[in-house]
Amino acid sequence: MALSLLEKAQAWLFRAVATFFFTIFQFFRTTAASAKKKLPPVINPLLLQSATQLAKKIRRKEVSSVEVVQAYIDRTQEVNPFINAVVKDRFAAALQEAAQVDKLIEEETGGEEVLEDRLPFLGVPLSVKESFSLQGMPLTTGLMSRQGVVSSVDAPTVAHLKRAGAIPLGVTNTSELCMWFESHNHLYGITCNPYDLERIPGGSSGGQGSILAAAGAVIGVGSDIGGSIRMPCFFNGVFGHKTTPGVVSCENQYPPTSGRQGEYLSSGPMCRYAEDLLPMLKIMAGRNAHKLSLDTEVDLKKLRFFSIPHDGGSAYTYPVSKELLDIQRKVAERLEADLGVKVQEVCLPELRYSFQIWDTYMGLPDKEGKTPTAFAELMGEPGRPAWALWELLKRLVGKSNHTMPAIMLALLEMIQVTKPSSFIIQQKEELQRKLDEMLGTDGVLLYPSHPRVAPKHHHPLFRPFDFAYTGILNILGLPVTQCPLGLNEEGLPLGVQVVGGKLQDRLTLAVSLYLEKTFGGWRDPGAKESSSP
Numbered sequence: 001m002a003l004s005l006l007e008k009a010q011a012w013l014f015r016a017v018a019t020f021f022f023t024i025f026q027f028f029r030t031t032a033a034s035a036k037k038k039l040p041p042v043i044n045p046l047l048l049q050s051a052t053q054l055a056k057k058i059r060r061k062e063v064s065s066v067e068v069v070q071a072y073i074d075r076t077q078e079v080n081p082f083i084n085a086v087v088k089d090r091f092a093a094a095l096q097e098a099a100q101v102d103k104l105i106e107e108e109t110g111g112e113e114v115l116e117d118r119l120p121f122l123g124v125p126l127s128v129k130e131s132f133s134l135q136g137m138p139l140t141t142g143l144m145s146r147q148g149v150v151s152s153v154d155a156p157t158v159a160h161l162k163r164a165g166a167i168p169l170g171v172t173n174t175s176e177l178c179m180w181f182e183s184h185n186h187l188y189g190i191t192c193n194p195y196d197l198e199r200i201p202g203g204s205s206g207g208q209g210s211i212l213a214a215a216g217a218v219i220g221v222g223s224d225i226g227g228s229i230r231m232p233c234f235f236n237g238v239f240g241h242k243t244t245p246g247v248v249s250c251e252n253q254y255p256p257t258s259g260r261q262g263e264y265l266s267s268g269p270m271c272r273y274a275e276d277l278l279p280m281l282k283i284m285a286g287r288n289a290h291k292l293s294l295d296t297e298v299d300l301k302k303l304r305f306f307s308i309p310h311d312g313g314s315a316y317t318y319p320v321s322k323e324l325l326d327i328q329r330k331v332a333e334r335l336e337a338d339l340g341v342k343v344q345e346v347c348l349p350e351l352r353y354s355f356q357i358w359d360t361y362m363g364l365p366d367k368e369g370k371t372p373t374a375f376a377e378l379m380g381e382p383g384r385p386a387w388a389l390w391e392l393l394k395r396l397v398g399k400s401n402h403t404m405p406a407i408m409l410a411l412l413e414m415i416q417v418t419k420p421s422s423f424i425i426q427q428k429e430e431l432q433r434k435l436d437e438m439l440g441t442d443g444v445l446l447y448p449s450h451p452r453v454a455p456k457h458h459h460p461l462f463r464p465f466d467f468a469y470t471g472i473l474n475i476l477g478l479p480v481t482q483c484p485l486g487l488n489e490e491g492l493p494l495g496v497q498v499v500g501g502k503l504q505d506r507l508t509l510a511v512s513l514y515l516e517k518t519f520g521g522w523r524d525p526g527a528k529e530s531s532s533p
Contacts, residue, residue, distance in 0.1 A: 037082060037197055041527050046063065050218065050272070052273075052275050054218065055123065055124050058122060058124070064098070065122070065124075066098040072218070076216035079215070082192065084188070084191050085216065086169070086170045086172055087172065087188040091169065091170070094168065119165035121165045123165060125169050125217065126169065126221070127216075129207070129221055130173065131204070132221055133154055137150065137171045138171065141174050142186070144401040146382075155249070156251055166219070172205075173207030176402060176403045176405070177375070177379065178225075180409075181204070181206075182200045183205075184203075184457075185403055186402070199235070199455060199457065200455055201213075201235055202235040204228040205270065206232045208222050208270050209236035209240075213522070214525060218272055218276070221268075221269070222268060222269075224265070225257075225261065225264055227449075230449055230482040234449035235493065237484040240268065240271075241269055241482070243281065244291075245265065247288045247505075248266065248281070248285050249286065250265050253267075256373075261372055264475055268281065272521075274509075274512040277509050278506070291503055293503075294509075300339050300514060303341065304442055305341050305343040305443075306445045307331075308445065309345065311469065317469065320448050324451070328448060332446065348434055353427045354471065379410060386402065388410035392407050431476065436502070440501055441504055443500070443501060444511055446499075449470065449497050451469065480499050481498045482496075483497075484521055484522060487523055
């Protein structure tokens with residue numbers, strides 16, 4: 001009872017303070033009365049096909065790789081001034097590589113099947129999150145002190161996709177040091193949501209989600225330690241998959257993990273079309289692909305379905321909006337009507353502690369007793385650690401090289417309790433046990449992606465813990481596919497997380513194909529607004 005009262009007091013205090021500062025922020029915010037800018041609609045039909053279909057057309061010589069790559073270059077140049085998603089391109093090199101692909105196809109004597117087996121994404125454009133090493137491209141994650149750092153190698157996931165024939169077009173924006181869910185930093189600036197330029201695209205893979213949604217990319221690579229694939233995919237209405245940890249390599253990314261953080265980080269595919277998720281994952285997993293049995297056919301009618309509508313009333317997160325509760329309920333109804341299954345609604349009270357669980361486990365030492373690298377130390381790289389209070393003072397007069405979320409995180413570190421709570425450890429272990437038992441090898445869970453649709457720029461500062469809806473699933477080590485579910489009345493993407501048991505990634509990927517067919521998948525942000533089906 002005492003703990004419950006304390007939680008209520010914390011929730012009231014936090015929301016009261018957040019509301020106070022939010023009101024001041026709104027009062028002083030410049031609100032010039034001007035018509036909203038809107039992205040131009042997609043015209044080129046090549047931009048409206050999946051990577052799988054594009055690769056097939058390229059192999060069959062129905063279209064050249066140069067034509068496809070040029071189409072995506074043209075679209076990126078058209079939309080990037082609006083959204084600031086691609087922070088460094090390699091267009092000239094990509095066109096040269098596309099010409100080499102076309103020459104290879106002309107000279108190939110083994111037939112289309114040989115090319116498909118050896119180079120499944122031959123000639124298809126690829127975008128890469130800037131936190132991944134891509135040879136010759138910057139590797140800064142928006143940190144001013146790393147300006148000029150250039151990758152000399154490819155991260156394994158990028159190398160796998162390149163060996164499969166994909167052609168990188170450039171790298172996309174992130175939040176500073178990939179630890180916030182708005183993609184904004186002082187090196188590259190702020191990235192916008194294609195559906196509403198006044199709203200965030202999410203983070204830390206926000207540039208990736210934004211350029212995919214704007215049809216400036218068809219497939220991309222992202223990483224996720226607290227929702228960094230799923231939140232951008234949700235806010236931008238595209239598909240993304242957080243893999244079972246330990247299957248896809250997370251090497252050659254910046255910042256590196258420390259402590260036990262490597263157990264919770266996943267690299268995975270992001271794309272506009274659900275059919276690209278599985279072949280991308282198969283390639284990105286490399287030698288570990290067999291662990292996921294991705295070639296095993298999935299019969300949705302034989303799966304067990306569950307739905308959890310919210311976290312049960314956390315002291316830290318805001319309530320899930322009615323429109324997101326409604327769309328998740330509609331998904332359950334369609335599953336029952338179309339497949340003849342029963343979607344069981346369940347309640348797990350331990351989810352109320354999602355943020356505390358994520359925060360606790362992210363700070364745990366590894367098996368050798370090494371604690372995670374302090375965020376302030378990363379902020380100061382390659383020099384001395386940043387002094388959070390000094391950076392806050394500089395920020396107030398516009399002189400800091402760091403964003404407010406980064407400074408806030410460094411400040412929180414200064415007051416963080418070092419000893420983990422045994423109560424929170426117990427809640428995590430009980431939640432883990434219940435979900436592992438519930439999902440098994442044939443269970444699928446529907447869970448909200450976030451309490452609300454894409455918020456306006458900087459508004460997450462007043463609701464910083466809402467990412468707990470995605471973050472908890474990192475700590476639990478479960479695979480999750482983020483699926484778009486149409487647009488709301490304001491023309492903003494709706495969506496849901498589809499969760500599976502460990503190593504059961506193929507189940508959630510199969511559900512994503514069904515949801516794309518049923519709810520329409522990605523929508524062109526430049527087209528006339530439409531609402532959810």
